[in-house]
Amino acid sequence: MKFFVDTAEIDAIAELNDLGMVDGVTTNPSLIKKSGRDILEVTKEICDLVSGPVSAEVVATDADAMIAEGRKLVEIAENIAVKVPLTWDGLKACKVLSGEGHMVNVTLCFSANQALLAAKAGATFISPFIGRLDDIALDGMELIEDIRTIYDNYGFETEVLAASIRSANHIQDCARVGADVITAPPAVIKSLANHPLTDKGLAAFLADIEAANIKIL
Ligand code: E4P
Numbered sequence: 770m771k772f773f774v775d776t777a778e779i780d781a782i783a784e785l786n787d788l789g790m791v792d793g794v795t796t797n798p799s800l801i802k803k804s805g806r807d808i809l810e811v812t813k814e815i816c817d818l819v820s821g822p823v824s825a826e827v828v829a830t831d832a833d834a835m836i837a838e839g840r841k842l843v844e845i846a847e848n849i850a851v852k853v854p855l856t857w858d859g860l861k862a863c864k865v866l867s868g869e870g871h872m873v874n875v876t877l878c879f880s881a882n883q884a885l886l887a888a889k890a891g892a893t894f895i896s897p898f899i900g901r902l903d904d905i906a907l908d909g910m911e912l913i914e915d916i917r918t919i920y921d922n923y924g925f926e927t928e929v930l931a932a933s934i935r936s937a938n939h940i941q942d943c944a945r946v947g948a949d950v951i952t953a954p955p956a957v958i959k960s961l962a963n964h965p966l967t968d969k970g971l972a973a974f975l976a977d978i979e980a981a982n983i984k985i986l
Pocket residue numbers: 775795796797876896898900901932933934952
């Protein structure tokens with residue numbers, strides 16, 4: 770399973786990238802706003818840092834304007850994936866931009882039928898939002914499973930990019946049901962390393978190291 774980092778914070782991406790944990794990056798208008806940076810400038814910096822796909826979202830809502838913005842975004846770097854919303858206009862833009870050979874990430878997906886449309890429109894990635902479904906007492910993980918089944922039934926090559934991930938459990942469940950990619954905030958990715966028994970075991974070892982004055986260097 771590929772790990773994308775869901776942020777526009779350069780330092781956080783660099784830290785995980787140095788560990789080989791970054792297969793790509795996703796951004797959205799809210800993350801760009803949070804960074805306080807110019808979208809084109811920060812996106813270029815991310816693309817210079819990371820070799821995998823970097824999703825940059827259009828801001829227009831009609832197909833022709835989305836296509837024009839997408840064409841401008843792909844000039845930033847070869848690894849740009851143009852992110853378009855799952856609207857009828859977004860699907861039109863997806864069809865045109867993917868037909869031109871560009872990677873397209875169709876975002877704001879909340880149903881399996883929407884995911885089916887995105888695959889038929891040639892999306893490289895479909896982004897179903899787990900956390901926002903869980904927020905309204907629906908089952909985000911069930912959506913990931915449904916899309917996985919439907920894409921496998923028909924051999925669609927669109928990658929299932931599980932988004933709106935809020936916890937380590939979300940990531941483990943995505944791996945279990947076969948999401949191709951997860952995108953998560955840096956803190957959630959780092960939290961995968963945490964386990965109380967690791968902390969407890971290390972504390973015991975450190976006590977013995979001190980008691981026995983064990984040294985290696
Ligand atoms: C990624 O592509 C999405 O924009 C992101 O995961 C949304 O996450 P949120 O629901 O926590 O804002």
